[in-house]
Amino acid sequence: MSHTVEILSVGTELLLGNIANTDAQMLSQGLSELGLNVFWHTVVGDNPQRAREAVALAKERADIIITTGGLGPTCDDLTKNVLADAFGKKLVFDEGSADRIRTYFQRIGRSMTDNNLQQAMLPEGCTILENDWGTAPGCAFEAEGVHVIMLPGPPSECRPMFQYRAKPYLLSLSEGVIASHTIKLFGIGESTMEAQLREQMNAMSNPTLAPYAKEGECELRVTAKAATDEEAQALLQPTVEQVKKLFGAKVYGVDVPSLEYVIIQALKDRGLTLGTAESCTGGLMAKRLTDIPGASQAFKGGIVSYTNEVKHNVLRVPEYQLERLADKDGNVVVGGVVSAEVAAAMAEGVRHVLGCDIGLSSTGVAGPDKDEDGNEVGTMFVAIATPEGTHVRALHLGTRPMRDRLRTQTASHAFDLARRYLSGLDYGT
Amino acid sequence: MSHTVEILSVGTELLLGNIANTDAQMLSQGLSELGLNVFWHTVVGDNPQRAREAVALAKERADIIITTGGLGPTCDDLTKNVLADAFGKKLVFDEGSADRIRTYFQRIGRSMTDNNLQQAMLPEGCTILENDWGTAPGCAFEAEGVHVIMLPGPPSECRPMFQYRAKPYLLSLSEGVIASHTIKLFGIGESTMEAQLREQMNAMSNPTLAPYAKEGECELRVTAKAATDEEAQALLQPTVEQVKKLFGAKVYGVDVPSLEYVIIQALKDRGLTLGTAESCTGGLMAKRLTDIPGASQAFKGGIVSYTNEVKHNVLRVPEYQLERLADKDGNVVVGGVVSAEVAAAMAEGVRHVLGCDIGLSSTGVAGPDKDEDGNEVGTMFVAIATPEGTHVRALHLGTRPMRDRLRTQTASHAFDLARRYLSGLDYGT
Numbered sequence: 001m002s003h004t005v006e007i008l009s010v011g012t013e014l015l016l017g018n019i020a021n022t023d024a025q026m027l028s029q030g031l032s033e034l035g036l037n038v039f040w041h042t043v044v045g046d047n048p049q050r051a052r053e054a055v056a057l058a059k060e061r062a063d064i065i066i067t068t069g070g071l072g073p074t075c076d077d078l079t080k081n082v083l084a085d086a087f088g089k090k091l092v093f094d095e096g097s098a099d100r101i102r103t104y105f106q107r108i109g110r111s112m113t114d115n116n117l118q119q120a121m122l123p124e125g126c127t128i129l130e131n132d133w134g135t136a137p138g139c140a141f142e143a144e145g146v147h148v149i150m151l152p153g154p155p156s157e158c159r160p161m162f163q164y165r166a167k168p169y170l171l172s173l174s175e176g177v178i179a180s181h182t183i184k185l186f187g188i189g190e191s192t193m194e195a196q197l198r199e200q201m202n203a204m205s206n207p208t209l210a211p212y213a214k215e216g217e218c219e220l221r222v223t224a225k226a227a228t229d230e231e232a233q234a235l236l237q238p239t240v241e242q243v244k245k246l247f248g249a250k251v252y253g254v255d256v257p258s259l260e261y262v263i264i265q266a267l268k269d270r271g272l273t274l275g276t277a278e279s280c281t282g283g284l285m286a287k288r289l290t291d292i293p294g295a296s297q298a299f300k301g302g303i304v305s306y307t308n309e310v311k312h313n314v315l316r317v318p319e320y321q322l323e324r325l326a327d328k329d330g331n332v333v334v335g336g337v338v339s340a341e342v343a344a345a346m347a348e349g350v351r352h353v354l355g356c357d358i359g360l361s362s363t364g365v366a367g368p369d370k371d372e373d374g375n376e377v378g379t380m381f382v383a384i385a386t387p388e389g390t391h392v393r394a395l396h397l398g399t400r401p402m403r404d405r406l407r408t409q410t411a412s413h414a415f416d417l418a419r420r421y422l423s424g425l426d427y428g429t
Numbered sequence: 430m431s432h433t434v435e436i437l438s439v440g441t442e443l444l445l446g447n448i449a450n451t452d453a454q455m456l457s458q459g460l461s462e463l464g465l466n467v468f469w470h471t472v473v474g475d476n477p478q479r480a481r482e483a484v485a486l487a488k489e490r491a492d493i494i495i496t497t498g499g500l501g502p503t504c505d506d507l508t509k510n511v512l513a514d515a516f517g518k519k520l521v522f523d524e525g526s527a528d529r530i531r532t533y534f535q536r537i538g539r540s541m542t543d544n545n546l547q548q549a550m551l552p553e554g555c556t557i558l559e560n561d562w563g564t565a566p567g568c569a570f571e572a573e574g575v576h577v578i579m580l581p582g583p584p585s586e587c588r589p590m591f592q593y594r595a596k597p598y599l600l601s602l603s604e605g606v607i608a609s610h611t612i613k614l615f616g617i618g619e620s621t622m623e624a625q626l627r628e629q630m631n632a633m634s635n636p637t638l639a640p641y642a643k644e645g646e647c648e649l650r651v652t653a654k655a656a657t658d659e660e661a662q663a664l665l666q667p668t669v670e671q672v673k674k675l676f677g678a679k680v681y682g683v684d685v686p687s688l689e690y691v692i693i694q695a696l697k698d699r700g701l702t703l704g705t706a707e708s709c710t711g712g713l714m715a716k717r718l719t720d721i722p723g724a725s726q727a728f729k730g731g732i733v734s735y736t737n738e739v740k741h742n743v744l745r746v747p748e749y750q751l752e753r754l755a756d757k758d759g760n761v762v763v764g765g766v767v768s769a770e771v772a773a774a775m776a777e778g779v780r781h782v783l784g785c786d787i788g789l790s791s792t793g794v795a796g797p798d799k800d801e802d803g804n805e806v807g808t809m810f811v812a813i814a815t816p817e818g819t820h821v822r823a824l825h826l827g828t829r830p831m832r833d834r835l836r837t838q839t840a841s842h843a844f845d846l847a848r849r850y851l852s853g854l855d856y857g858t
Contacts, residue, residue, distance in 0.1 A: 009470075012639070013641060014453075014454075014457070014470065015457055015461075015467045015468065015469075015470065016457055016458070016461050016467070016639075017453075017454045017455065017456070017457030017458030017459070017460075017461060017467075018458075018641060018650075019454065019643075020449045020450065020451050020453075020454040021449060021450050021453065021454070021470070022449050024443075024446075024449075024450065024472075025443075025446045025448065025449040025450070026446065027446070028443070028444055028445055028446030029445070029446030029447075030446070031446075032445050032446060038444045038445075038446075039444065039473070039474065039476075039479060040444075040471070040472065040473060040479070040483075041438075041443065041444065041450070041470070041471070041472035042469070042470070042471055042472075043453070043469065043470035043471075044468070044469060045468065047468075050468060050469070054469075057486075072619075072620075073620050073623070074619060074620065074623045074640060104827070104829065107807075107825075107827035107828060107829060108825075108826060108827040108829075108830075109825050109827070110618050110621070111621070113620050113621060113624040115620060115623075115624060116620055132829055133829065133830070133831065154642075156831065156834060160831075210445075212447065276712075276733070278712075278715075281716075282715055282716055282718070282719025282720075282724070283705075283707075283712035283713065283714070283715025283716035283717075283718075283719060283731055283733070284712065284716045285712070286707075286711055286712025286715070286716075286733040286735075287710075287711055287712035287713045287715075287716045288712075289711070289712075290710075290711025290712060290713075290733070290735060291711075291832070291833065293796065293797050293798075293832060295711070295735070296735050296736060299735050300735060300736050300738065300739055301732065301733045301734045301735045301736060301739035301743070302712055302732075302733035302735075303730065303731075303732060303733075303743075304705070304712065304715040304719070304730045304731035304732075304733070305730050306715075306719060306724070306725050306728050306729060306730045306731075307725060307729050307730060309729065309783075309784070310729055310730035310783055313783075313784075314730070314732075314743075314782065314783070353743065354738075354739055354742075354743070355738070355742075367722070368722050369722075403720070403722065404720065
C-alpha cells in the first residue's frame with residue numbers, strides 16, 4: 001500500500017514570516033527517501049479552531065499526519081490537545097517525561113516554571129518519542145487507520161527527532177528497505193551537473209538519482225529500494241562508481257558530511273596539522289573546521305587578521321605588500337591587501353607562526369562595498385602553504401551574492417585546495 | 430473589514446524538500462506589515478486535482494488568495510488554469526505580455542520555444558502584473574468577493590513581484606497602518622519570560638505582545654494597529670518601556686539584529702577596539718563579529734588557540750596553568766585548560782598581543798565527550814579583559830545540547846560580557 005503524507009505545521013511565527021518552514025523541507029526530503037509521498041504542507045497559527053479544521057481535513061485526505069510545533073508551554077500545547085481530541089483520545093500525565101523535563105532544567109541550571117510540566121501530558125497509549133535535544137517530548141499513535149506523529153518545532157530539535165525517533169517508526173510502515181548514498185561535489189554548478197546527467201536520471205527508476213544544491217556545493221543522492229539492504233547496495237554501487245568517474249576530482253566524497261570533515265579525517269590519517277589565516281572569512285574557516293568533533297588532533301588554530309596591523313605583527317606579512325602601489329603610468333606594482341601575494345604570505349605566515357604542516361588563508365572583499373583599493377565585491381584570494389610550496393587560487397565570485405554566501409564560498413574554496421593537496425590531486429581551478 | 434489571506438504554493442519541488450518555502454515566508458512578512466492576517470499556508474504539487482481542491486477550500490475560508498509557482502511552461506501553467514476555472518473565467522491571449530516574453534528572450538540571447546507563449550494566456554479582465562525579473566507575468570483579479578493574486582515561484586522573481594506589483598494592489602485593500610518593535614533579550618529562557626508576561630499578554634489586544642525564542646536568545650515583538658504611523662508609535666511606546674523596565678539589563682536592544690551588532694556599534698561609538706581568543710568556540714566569535722559589515726573599524730582580529738601550544742606560544746598563557754594539578758589529597762590546585770584562570774589569561778593575552786582595548790575569550794568542552802581532565806560537556810568559561818580589569822563567567826550549559834548550540838551559546842555569553850561592559854552595566858550571571 002502506498003502511503004500519503006500531510007505535514008501540518010503549527011506556529012504563528014510561520015504565518016508572520018518570522019521564520020521559513022525549514023522543518024517541512026527537512027521532513028519532505030527524509031520522507032521522500034523513505035518512499036513516502038508527501039502531498040500537502042499546511043501551516044496554521046496557534047489558533048485552536050483553525051488547527052482543528054486543518055486536522056479534520058488532513059485526517060480525511062492523508063494516512064500519515066506529521067505535525068511540527070505547538071508542543072511547548074507558550075502555546076498551551078495546542079497541537080497535542082487538538083490531535084488527541086480529533087482522534088477521541090485523552091491526554092494523560094507521563095511521569096517519565098516529567099522527570100526528563102525536570103532533569104533538563106537542572107542540567108542547564110535554570111529554574112523550571114510549572115507550565116513546563118504541561119509538556120508531560122501525552123495522548124493515552126501513544127508511543128513517546130523522547131526528546132534529547134529540548135524539553136517537549138514528541139509522540140506517535142495509530143488511530144482510525146491514520147498514523148499521527150508529533151514533533152517539536154525548533155529545527156535543532158525537529159531534525160534529530162525525525163532522524164532518531166520518527167524515522168525508525170516510519171520505517172516499519174514501508175515495505176522492504178530503502179538505502180541511499182550521497183555523492184558530494186565541489187566546483188561544479190547544479191545546472192551543469194544536471195545537464196550532464198539529465199538523460200540518465202530520466203531513464204532510471206531503481207535506483208533513482210536526485211541532485212541537490214546547497215551553499216555553493218552540489219550533491220547527488222542515489223536511492224534504491226529492495227527486499228534487503230544487501231540487494232539495495234548491489235543496485236546502488238554501479239551508479240555511484242559511474243558518477244564518481246564522470247565528475248572525477250570534483251567529487252570530494254561519498255556519504256561524508258562536509259569538505260571540512262574530509263580535511264580533518266585526511267589530516268588525522270596522515271598525522272598532519274593545519275592552521276588558518278583569515279581576513280575576509282573572519283573566522284569562518286576555523287569555525288567550520290572546529291565544528292568537527294575531535295578537530296583538535298589536526299587543527300592547531302588560526303589567526304583572524306582583520307586589520308593590516310595583525311597581518312604584519314602576528315602573521316609577519318611584509319608591510320610593503322599591504323599597501324597598493326602603482327607606477328607613474330598607473331600600472332599596479334604591488335597589489336595591496338587583496339592580492340595573490342598577500343594570500344600567499346598569510347598562508348606561509350600562519351604555517352610558520354603556529355608551526356603546522358599546512359597553512360590556509362583568505363583575503364578578499366565580502367562587501368557590501370568595494371574596498372579602498374577599488375577591488376570589486378567578490379574578489380577573493382585563497383592560498384595553501386605546504387612543505388612542497390605555496391599555491392594561490394584567485395576567485396571572482398560576482399557582486400550579486402550576499403556577504404555570508406561569499407564568505408562561505410571563499411572558505412569552501414580554501415578547503416578545496418586542502419583536500420586536493422591531501423588527496424594528491426592537482427589544485428584545479 | 431479585516432482581511433484574511435491564504436498563501437497557496439504550487440510546486441512538487443517543495444513537497445520533495447528540494448527547496449524551502451521561502452516565498453511564503455517573504456510574503457507573510459510583507460502581508461503582516463500591511464496589516465493583513467495570513468491564516469494559512471498551503472503547498473500542493475504540480476497536480477491539477479489536488480490544486481483544484483486546495484483552491485476550492487481557500488476560496489471558502491480566505492478573502493485574499495495569493496499563489497506562488499505553477500506559472501511557467503514546464504507545468505502547463507497549472508495555477509492560472511485552475512484559478513481561472515474556479516472563478517468561471519476564461520484564459521485569453523494578451524499580446525502585450527507575449528511581446529514582453531519575446532523581448533526577454535532576445536535580451537538574454539536565447540531562442541524562445543513556443544510553449545513560452547502559453548505564459549501570455551491570462552484570465553479575462555485581470556490586472557496584469559508585469560514581470561521584469563523573468564518570463565511569466567503575474568496577475569490579479571477580484572471575483573465572488575475574493576481577491577486573487579498569482580505570482581511566479583522563483584524567489585528572485587517572487588520577491589520583486591510582490592514588492593513592486595502585488596503590494597501597491599494590496600495597499601488599497603488595507604485600512605490604517607501596522608507598526609512593530611522587537612525587544613531583544615539575553616540571559617533569560619523563553620518560558621520564564623513568557624511566565625512573567627502571560628497575564629499581560631492575554632489582556633492586551635492593541636498593541637499585542639508576542640514572544641519568540643531562537644539560538645539561546647529571546648525576543649518580544651510589540652505590534653500596534655492605528656490610523657497613522659504616529660498613532661501606532663504612541664500605542665507602542667509605553668509597552669516597550671514597560672518591558673524594558675521589567676527585564677532590565679537582560680534587554681540588550683530594541684530593533685537591533687544581534688548581540689554582535691550591538692557590540693560593534695558600541696565599540697565604534699566609543700572608538701574602542703576588540704580582539705578574541707577562542708578555544709571551544711573555535712572561531713565562531715570572530716565569524717559572528719565579522720558578519721557585521723564594517724566590523725574592521727572595531728574588531729582587530731582573533732586567535733583561535735585550539736591547542737595548548739598555541740595558547741602558550743601565541744597568547745602567552747603560562748604553561749603551568751594549562752595542565753591540571755591536584756595535591757596529595759586530590760584537591761585541584763591548578764584547574765588546567767578548562768578553567769577560569771586560563772580564560773582570564775587568554776583574554777588578557779589577546780588584548781596584549783593584538784593591542785586592543787578589550788579582549789574576549791572562551792575555553793570549555795563542546796563535546797561530544799568529556800575532556801581529558803574529566804570536565805563535563807557544557808562546562809565553559811568566558812572572560813573579558815579591559816583597562817579596568819578582567820572578569821570571568823563560568824557556564825554549565827548542560828550535556829544535552831548539541832555541539833553547535835553549545836558553541837553558539839558560549840559565544841553569546843562572551844558577547845554579553847562585552848555589551849554589558851560597553852553599556853556600563855554590571856556583568857550579571
